[in-house]
Amino acid sequence: MCNKKKGNYYITTAIAYTSGKPHIGNTYEIVLADSIARFKRQQGYQVFFQTGTDEHGQKIEDKAKEIGITPKEYVDQIAKKVQSLWDLMNTSYDKFIRTTDEDHQKQVQKIFKKLYQQGDIYKGYYEGMYCKPCESFFTISQLVDGKCPDCGREVESAKEEAYFFKMDRYAQRLIDHIQTNPEFIQPESRKNEMMNNFLLPGLQDLCVSRTSFQWGIPVDFDNKHVIYVWIDALSNYITGIGYDVDGNSTEQFKTFWPADLHLIGKDILRFHTIYWPIMLMALDLPLPKQIFGHPWLLQGDGKMSKSKGNVIYADELVEIFGVDAVRYFVLHEMPFENDGVISWELMVERVNSDLANTLGNLVNRTISMLNQNFGGVIMDKGVKEDIDEDFIQVSLETPKKVIEKMEKLRVADAITEIFILFKRCNKYIDETMPWVLAKEKEKSDRLATVLYHLVESIGIGASLLKSFMPQTSEKILNQLGICERDLDKMDVYKWIPDGTKVIDKPEILFARLELNKVLAKVEEQQKKEVEMMKKEEEKKTVVDIEAKSEISYEDFAKLQFQVGEIIACEEVKKSKKLLCSQVRIGSQVKQIVSGIKAHYTAEEMVGKKVMVLVNLKPATLAGVVSEGMLLCAEDENGQLGLMIPEKDMPAGAEIC
RNA sequence: GGCGAGAUAGCUCAGUUGGCUAGAGCACACGGUUCAUACCCGUGUUGUCGUGGGUUCGAAUCCCACUUUCGCUACCA
Numbered sequence: 162m163c164n165k166k167k168g169n170y171y172i173t174t175a176i177a178y179t180s181g182k183p184h185i186g187n188t189y190e191i192v193l194a195d196s197i198a199r200f201k202r203q204q205g206y207q208v209f210f211q212t213g214t215d216e217h218g219q220k221i222e223d224k225a226k227e228i229g230i231t232p233k234e235y236v237d238q239i240a241k242k243v244q245s246l247w248d249l250m251n252t253s254y255d256k257f258i259r260t261t262d263e264d265h266q267k268q269v270q271k272i273f274k275k276l277y278q279q280g281d282i283y284k285g286y287y288e289g290m291y292c293k294p295c296e297s298f299f300t301i302s303q304l305v306d307g308k309c310p311d312c313g314r315e316v317e318s319a320k321e322e323a324y325f326f327k328m329d330r331y332a333q334r335l336i337d338h339i340q341t342n343p344e345f346i347q348p349e350s351r352k353n354e355m356m357n358n359f360l361l362p363g364l365q366d367l368c369v370s371r372t373s374f375q376w377g378i379p380v381d382f383d384n385k386h387v388i389y390v391w392i393d394a395l396s397n398y399i400t401g402i403g404y405d406v407d408g409n410s411t412e413q414f415k416t417f418w419p420a421d422l423h424l425i426g427k428d429i430l431r432f433h434t435i436y437w438p439i440m441l442m443a444l445d446l447p448l449p450k451q452i453f454g455h456p457w458l459l460q461g462d463g464k465m466s467k468s469k470g471n472v473i474y475a476d477e478l479v480e481i482f483g484v485d486a487v488r489y490f491v492l493h494e495m496p497f498e499n500d501g502v503i504s505w506e507l508m509v510e511r512v513n514s515d516l517a518n519t520l521g522n523l524v525n526r527t528i529s530m531l532n533q534n535f536g537g538v539i540m541d542k543g544v545k546e547d548i549d550e551d552f553i554q555v556s557l558e559t560p561k562k563v564i565e566k567m568e569k570l571r572v573a574d575a576i577t578e579i580f581i582l583f584k585r586c587n588k589y590i591d592e593t594m595p596w597v598l599a600k601e602k603e604k605s606d607r608l609a610t611v612l613y614h615l616v617e618s619i620g621i622g623a624s625l626l627k628s629f630m631p632q633t634s635e636k637i638l639n640q641l642g643i644c645e646r647d648l649d650k651m652d653v654y655k656w657i658p659d660g661t662k663v664i665d666k667p668e669i670l671f672a673r674l675e676l677n678k679v680l681a682k683v684e685e686q687q688k689k690e691v692e693m694m695k696k697e698e699e700k701k702t703v704v705d706i707e708a709k710s711e712i713s714y715e716d717f718a719k720l721q722f723q724v725g726e727i728i729a730c731e732e733v734k735k736s737k738k739l740l741c742s743q744v745r746i747g748s749q750v751k752q753i754v755s756g757i758k759a760h761y762t763a764e765e766m767v768g769k770k771v772m773v774l775v776n777l778k779p780a781t782l783a784g785v786v787s788e789g790m791l792l793c794a795e796d797e798n799g800q801l802g803l804m805i806p807e808k809d810m811p812a813g814a815e816i817c
Numbered sequence: 818g819g820c821g822a823g824a825u826a827g828c829u830c831a832g833u834u835g836g837c838u839a840g841a842g843c844a845c846a847c848g849g850u851u852c853a854u855a856c857c858c859g860u861g862u863u864g865u866c867g868u869g870g871g872u873u874c875g876a877a878u879c880c881c882a883c884u885u886u887c888g889c890u891a892c893c894a
Contacts, residue, residue, distance in 0.1 A: 215894055217894075219893095220894070260894095287892090350821070350822060351821095351888095351889090353889095354821060357819090357890095358819090359889095365892090391894090428888095430889090431889085432894095501829090502829070507843095510829090510843060514843060515842090517856090518856065518857080521854065522853055523857085524853095525852095526852050526854090526856080526857080527852085530852050577842090587856095587857055588859095590853090591850075591859085594850085595852065596852050599852080667853090667854095673854055673856095
């Protein structure tokens with residue numbers, strides 16, 4: 162179909178961390194990447210566009226624990242949310258990678274091993290400050306007033322075994338690369354930050370493993386350790402397209418690596434411009450061509466915060482304004498280097514002036530005039546006047562300008578160029594005054610020509626708009642009854658065949674909005690959001706169950722509870738739910754079967770000291786004898802938690 | 818503390834190597850127009866270009882000091 166391939170283009174976004182729902186600031190990145198990917202495709206490149214989620218780490222482990230589900234269940238939920246948001250924004254990614262994908266994990270383990278065997282990674286000690294109650298390490302710079310940043314208590318210095326990546330081996334090569342490739346780090350001002358803060362003073366070795374949590378990819382030759390975020394997350398750019406450490410990389414990898422563009426937030430520039438290139442050097446792979454650290458989209462009045470209920474999420478914006486309006490806003494308002502601002506007021510202003518007035522109204526009035534005068538049929542009668550020349554000139558220049566801006570990744574400027582064309586169209590209508598021509602029969606051919614020119618130019622504009630506002634572009638072309646124009650066919654001003662018919666009744670592309678109404682809606686949405694949060698909190702803290710009838714003390718005294726230490730535990734083979742534990746109670750050991758396999762693994766049961774009902778009549782469950790009961794608390798979702806004494810108690814201690 | 822970026826019309830921002838009588842869009846006012854979503858077109862107002870000093874024939878643009886905002890400051894994913 163398309164045999165004019167210009168070459169390959171591999172673009173990536175950062176993978177989103179699955180600690181929560183991404184807000185509009187995070188969503189900006191995927192839309193920006195999407196518009197670039199789509200434009201490259203429009204230009205005839207074979208594009209591969211990758212995005213995804215980063216799903217490991219302490220935070221995830223903690224959050225999952227808090228809610229009472231497994232980390233995997235937790236990240237499954239969030240990853241789903243992220244992906245559906247990306248889909249809502251109509252982004253055309255080719256691959257959505259998750260760091261919990263099996264093939265990714267496998268390669269990351271192999272990468273780690275290879276770097277270790279090569280001597281790039283060595284085992285050492287990670288020294289820092291340790292907060293006992295919080296069970297976490299901090300660097301000195303992280304401390305608040307020399308105390309734990311989480312709980313404010315005293316910390317003590319401590320060591321943790323860890324693997325480190327030797328940086329100095331490649332540092333000079335990287336410095337040279339950055340200096341000889343000025344386009345490597347964009348925008349350029351960020352380059353200095355990296356050079357001055359890190360590279361020139363000398364790099365410290367990077368800690369690449371952890372023993373303080375489990376939710377990560379295990380180091381396969383040293384099980385205590387999990388691979389820390391950097392090697393895990395950054396590798397997605399190569400594992401996602403089929404890199405293999407042993408040399409069996411896919412054709413896809415050979416086609417697309419090195420990446421043309423890593424699009425990332427400016428906050429993670431360090432990892433992408435220093436650690437990632439060094440990793441690649443160690444793997445003997447070429448470096449990505451460009452890393453672009455984009456600025457942030459901030460909210461006008463103060464920082465977004467969940468508790469204030471003023472966080473703006475993409476789906477809320479979309480509900481009120483529609484996908485393309487949101488895409489337009491984030492792409493157009495985001496400056497190249499400095500942070501941009503978003504507010505409901507600004508959003509309404511842009512929609513009304515640019516989308517409703519300039520663009521929507523232009524399409525609408527053009528179609529109306531065609532219908533009123535020519536039954537909707539477009540005919541080029543060739544009655545040109547001098548006044549047309551400049552208009553045609555602008556129409557033909559616009560595609561060139563847009564391409565030029567996109568070459569420099571100046572997406573906002575590219576969109577501005579397109580809208581300059583639409584404005585010029587409106588002006589052309591005033592210059593030619595079609596409603597005057599319509600009154601004189603002998604001017605009919607001139608009128609047809611004018612309207613033809615309009616459709617031609619709008620067609621150029623709409624085709625150019627495709628990468629940025631795909632749905633709108635299509636709607637306009639459909640309403641005009643014309644085809645999309647290829648980027649390389651924009652130099653001819655005679656594209657539309659005579660006799661093309663526009664739609665009978667123009668459909669409003671963007672309705673004008675009243676700020677008051679929008680704000681009222683927003684308030685409603687946010688109220689709902691806050692209420693939902695409250696409800697969730699309540700759910701979290703309180704569970705009501707059906708009351709049982711009162712019992713006497715004698716009834717209670719019949720029950721004997723003791724602390725039991727689980728010394729061994731295995732799954733009951735025949736059963737889906739049961740775990741069989743050997744529980745030390747005083748000097749004796751009881752075998753107890755419990756239906757908690759969905760909540761605890763056999764391994765993690767071992768060593769726990771739990772509350773046991775010891776004088777329960779033995780029973781046989783799934784063919785296994787059970788001599789008591791482990792007591793659990795259950796929440797409204799059926800999540801179970803073992804009862805464990807608040808202080809360490811010896812096995813056999815009576816619970817009374 | 819160190820390194821870096823910014824401070825330009827009511828708002829959001831452009832201003833390349835010094836030549837600007839300082840710009841654009843939005844908002845505002847007036848005029849025109851009526852095909853169209855009270856829309857479109859035109860004209861216009863508003864600025865000691867953060868403060869003070871210096872270099873220069875000439876500085877928003879270069880240099881110095883100050884005020885102020887922000888980013889990075891190494892393991893947070």
